[in-house]
Amino acid sequence: MRSAVFGLFLCAVLPLVNAGCFSAERKSTEKFCQDSVDKTWHPTGSVWRNSKCFDCNCSADSMRCCDAMERPVNYPEKCQVEYDYTTCTFEVFEKVPCSATGGVLGK
Numbered sequence: 001m002r003s004a005v006f007g008l009f010l011c012a013v014l015p016l017v018n019a020g021c022f023s024a025e026r027k028s029t030e031k032f033c034q035d036s037v038d039k040t041w042h043p044t045g046s047v048w049r050n051s052k053c054f055d056c057n058c059s060a061d062s063m064r065c066c067d068a069m070e071r072p073v074n075y076p077e078k079c080q081v082e083y084d085y086t087t088c089t090f091e092v093f094e095k096v097p098c099s100a101t102g103g104v105l106g107k
Helices: 001-013
Strands: 014-019 021-025 032-034 041-043 047-049 054-058 061-069 071-073 077-086 089-094
Touching: 032 054, 041 054, 054 089
Parallel strands: none
Antiparallel strands: 014 071, 021 061, 032 041, 047 054, 054 061, 077 089
């Protein structure tokens, strides 16, 4: 019991969380930016959040997107991350081994 509680604690307290930005230069004559994730077009001067939780803006000379959701890194191997892109949140939890019991379906 004590090791299970400790394992859950390790999963809950992550040593590092990673977030980042990327940008792409564009010609000032271009009137739209294309979101590289959703493949949608946005007019110069617009700001949007794409389906993978990046906040983007389209300016006259570049398009810049920054991660709106922190993403965990360096968590214990026995843990896994589940992202919810509708709320831009994540949950880290301990993996639970599964075993098949009973019969096997099939031919």
